[in-house]
Amino acid sequence: MEFEKHCWAEVDLDALAHNFRLLQRHAAPSTVCAVVKAGAYGHGDGLVCRTLEDAGAKWFAVSCLAEALHLRASGVKGEILILGHTDPTCAASLIQHGLTQALFSPEYAAALAENARKAGGAVRCHLKVDTGMGRLGFQARSEEEVPGCVAALDACFDLEGLAITGMFQHFAVADSHAQADIAYTRRQHDLFVQVREGLAEKGRRLETVHCCNSAALVEHPEWGMDMVRPGIVLYGCDPSEEVHLDGLRPVLTVKTVVSQVKTLQEGQALSYGLQYTASEPRKVATLCVGYADGYPRLLSNQGVCAVQGKPAPVLGRVCMDQMMVDVTGIDGVEEGTEAVVFGGPGADSLNDVAEKVGTIPYEIMCGLALRVPRVYLRGGQCVFVADYLKQM
16 A cells, blocks of 8 residues: 655554453453544554454543544444543533543532433443542542542432442552552552442442543552453553563554665764764764654754664654654665654664653654554554544
8 A cells, every 4th residue: 555655654554453362361351442532542442442442442531522523424333431531512422423431520420410410311420539649530539538439420420411430549659669659659559449339338330430541550450350451462562660461462563764864974963953963974864853843852962763673872862853863873864765653673662762851752742643544454464544634
């Protein structure tokens, strides 16, 4: 399948399916809900979700209504959970498309129920409990708060217009092995269990209870309950340096091409601010990628790409649309030669990139620009190209 080789991201669908099946085995007997918010963490949600459905995925989690509707428009048939806020006046759309909405406060529950009644139906909801993350949720951050939380959740079951089918919470530091963080995570889990038991005592039975994100699933598969919600591990990255799952396969590789090769003489500098000066003659290749594509400017003078399978350090400042790398000693480099920007042999991994700029792989994935085509591979062959600029 043809596309312009300028700067593109290759998405290995075989690796994605492998990771999902690995997580299914690790989480069994819990259901695996694939977290595909932010365009499947920058990989492109449509084909990613269809690939996951073919691998057995029954549930998907997104951040907002627009993402959920995009999945439906892409042909996704499975259950979709919206983790964040949806305007209550959109209740009719939630009902029409069979979506499940997070329910996080008495006020929000009342407003959503009212709009659902006006629409002539009921919105399926999962109750969101805040045991220590501090974002959305009915608050149960201490044993003293549990009874009040249970009472507020219990009242939601009686609201006409809502169909309460599940409950969940989110861990704050499950990806850390610091003793205080381990204790905090266990405390969150214990509080969530107390809330679940409190509802059970009131006769409230829930179809789907879930609490594990990627890190908690890796560290505590015994906490799987009815469902788990892996995100980052689906795409082949560990949740942190401390939390590792054997067998994951990287899904994303970003590539570009060489636009020009020249020789930088001793004492000559390059790029904005002249932040690199050659101490001896160097062969320099200009690449068709920059921070507008999602390659962090903070990698100036410290990133490592790969050309002809060999490391090619970034020289000088990364520009908006271009950057220079050192290809001294690498044979056969010319205009049109492919280069791995990150995620492939010889180049920085996603974890390397994130560590060098002081962030996490999630942000690097999600930061890939829409102008970067997503090229989907099966068996090493291109099966589809999502070029967002051509679609607009």
